[in-house]
Amino acid sequence: MAEEVKLIRTWSSPFALRIVWALKLKGIEFETVLEDLASKSPLLLQSNPVHKKVPVLVHNGKPVSESLVILEYIEETWKEKPLLPEDPYEKASSRFWAKFSDEKLLPSVWTVFISQGNKQEEALVPALENLQFIEEQLEGKKFFGGEKIGLLDLAIGWMADMVSVLEEVTGLKLIQEDKFPLLSAWIEIFADVPEIKESGAPREKLISKFQAIRDAYAATK
Amino acid sequence: MAASSTADDVKLLGGWPSPFSNRIQIALNLKSIPYDFIEETFTPKSHLLLKSNPVHKQIPVLFHHDKPICESIVILQYIDEVWTKGQSLLPSDSYDRAIARFWAAYIDDKWFPSLRQLTIFAQGEDAISAALKQIVEATAVVEGAFADCSKGKAYFGGDKIGYLDLVFGCFLGWLRLAEKVVGVDLLTETKTPGLVGWVERFSSNDAVKSVIQEPEKLMETLEFLKAMFNASTT
Numbered sequence: 246m247a248e249e250v251k252l253i254r255t256w257s258s259p260f261a262l263r264i265v266w267a268l269k270l271k272g273i274e275f276e277t278v279l280e281d282l283a284s285k286s287p288l289l290l291q292s293n294p295v296h297k298k299v300p301v302l303v304h305n306g307k308p309v310s311e312s313l314v315i316l317e318y319i320e321e322t323w324k325e326k327p328l329l330p331e332d333p334y335e336k337a338s339s340r341f342w343a344k345f346s347d348e349k350l351l352p353s354v355w356t357v358f359i360s361q362g363n364k365q366e367e368a369l370v371p372a373l374e375n376l377q378f379i380e381e382q383l384e385g386k387k388f389f390g391g392e393k394i395g396l397l398d399l400a401i402g403w404m405a406d407m408v409s410v411l412e413e414v415t416g417l418k419l420i421q422e423d424k425f426p427l428l429s430a431w432i433e434i435f436a437d438v439p440e441i442k443e444s445g446a447p448r449e450k451l452i453s454k455f456q457a458i459r460d461a462y463a464a465t466k
Numbered sequence: 467m468a469a470s471s472t473a474d475d476v477k478l479l480g481g482w483p484s485p486f487s488n489r490i491q492i493a494l495n496l497k498s499i500p501y502d503f504i505e506e507t508f509t510p511k512s513h514l515l516l517k518s519n520p521v522h523k524q525i526p527v528l529f530h531h532d533k534p535i536c537e538s539i540v541i542l543q544y545i546d547e548v549w550t551k552g553q554s555l556l557p558s559d560s561y562d563r564a565i566a567r568f569w570a571a572y573i574d575d576k577w578f579p580s581l582r583q584l585t586i587f588a589q590g591e592d593a594i595s596a597a598l599k600q601i602v603e604a605t606a607v608v609e610g611a612f613a614d615c616s617k618g619k620a621y622f623g624g625d626k627i628g629y630l631d632l633v634f635g636c637f638l639g640w641l642r643l644a645e646k647v648v649g650v651d652l653l654t655e656t657k658t659p660g661l662v663g664w665v666e667r668f669s670s671n672d673a674v675k676s677v678i679q680e681p682e683k684l685m686e687t688l689e690f691l692k693a694m695f696n697a698s699t700t
Binding site for chain 1: 521530533535536537539540541543544547548560561563564565567568571572607
């Protein structure tokens with residue numbers, strides 16, 4: 246049976262983008278189904294009835310939801326060009342930091358960018374602490390995966406374009422090169438990887454979108 | 467405390483009332499892995515905990531040859547990948563594994579927080595009522611997950627206890643306590659027949675029996691957690 250791979254995504258979702266990267270890095274052909282979350286398609290509602298969110302990978306008609314779960318599924322189904330290390334301890338470490346990225350790092354960075362004034366000052370404390378943990382993980386490495394991109398790079402990859410967009414929208418430089426030299430260097434080489442470079446959402450469009458979100462938060466104070 | 471084995475050299479830093487710690491205790495028992503159980507002191511948090519899990523400062527932490535692994539979901543997969551003799555925790559088919567991981571995320575990110583909301587955070591009739599509605603809905607979703615995953619067999623994992631059985635089963639003591647405290651059955655023959663049958667089978671397994679606590683034993687811990695929450699919000 247011919248392989249049928251569909252990815253239900255939105256143009257801007259960083260969680261969906263990490264799946265695009267994984268599929269491209271593994272050389273897997275796939276069809277993109279663009280979703281408008283204001284008007285969810287029957288396909289989305291049917292494929293992810295529990296959360297009704299993107300991304301959803303549909304492989305030969307069978308849906309998989311939750312981006313980190315999808316990444317593991319892709320890794321286990323298409324075994325060429327592995328994204329996870331073989332050693333179980335290193336694998337555990339990748340999984341630990343991927344969870345950290347989604348549960349602590351991203352939310353703390355997000356809070357900084359939707360906050361104003363004093364609240365933003367307060368939000369900076371946990372965000373910088375979390376960034377420091379990640380900075381330390383790059384010690385002696387080119388990518389989080391070592392010499393090559395791995396699952397953890399994809400999980401943290403939202404930092405590569407998202408942070409600079411958010412920095413431009415708020416005028417706040419979060420990842421300063423002198424404070425986070427390894428992270429700064431990683432952002433550059435990660436963004437330069439061809440499969441990553443060709444997949445990003447249009448920067449101007451992202452800036453407009455996040456400016457609007459930040460304005461909306463400011464207006465609710 | 468289980469006898470230690472220098473060959474495997476496994477230690478678990480955990481707490482008897484902690485469902486996440488229980489999750490790992492049951493896994494180690496199921497796989498017949500001998501380990502040293504180190505009971506965390508909590509107030510204050512031990513030096514060992516702060517050193518081995520500086521990011522979250524939470525139990526459980528598994529030590530294998532003194533190398534720490536944190537986050538119970540990560541630990542479960544590590545155990546499955548290192549100790550491959552005997553029964554596997556995760557299913558062998560990659561799609562079934564994805565489904566198991568999906569439901570594990572649901573249980574940890576949606577179901578359990580609803581239970582905590584009901585038992586610890588919700589204050590006043592309205593809040594408790596809303597929290598109860600949420601946990602009842604979430605439990606119905608888990609009943610659906612059981613039907614999907616078990617495919618008519620005894621456990622989430624099929625014929626044998628597996629990953630998802632541990633992920634959900636570790637909360638049974640707390641679920642029973644919530645039912646007592648609120649005076650509402652969350653698992654019933656009419657609403658959740660699959661889970662009712664499953665609880666009996668799961669709870670009677672030797673690997674589980676000594677680990678999941680009776681609700682009465684957990685009451686003191688609940689009071690302590692509520693007091694800590696109230697103190698932090700005043």
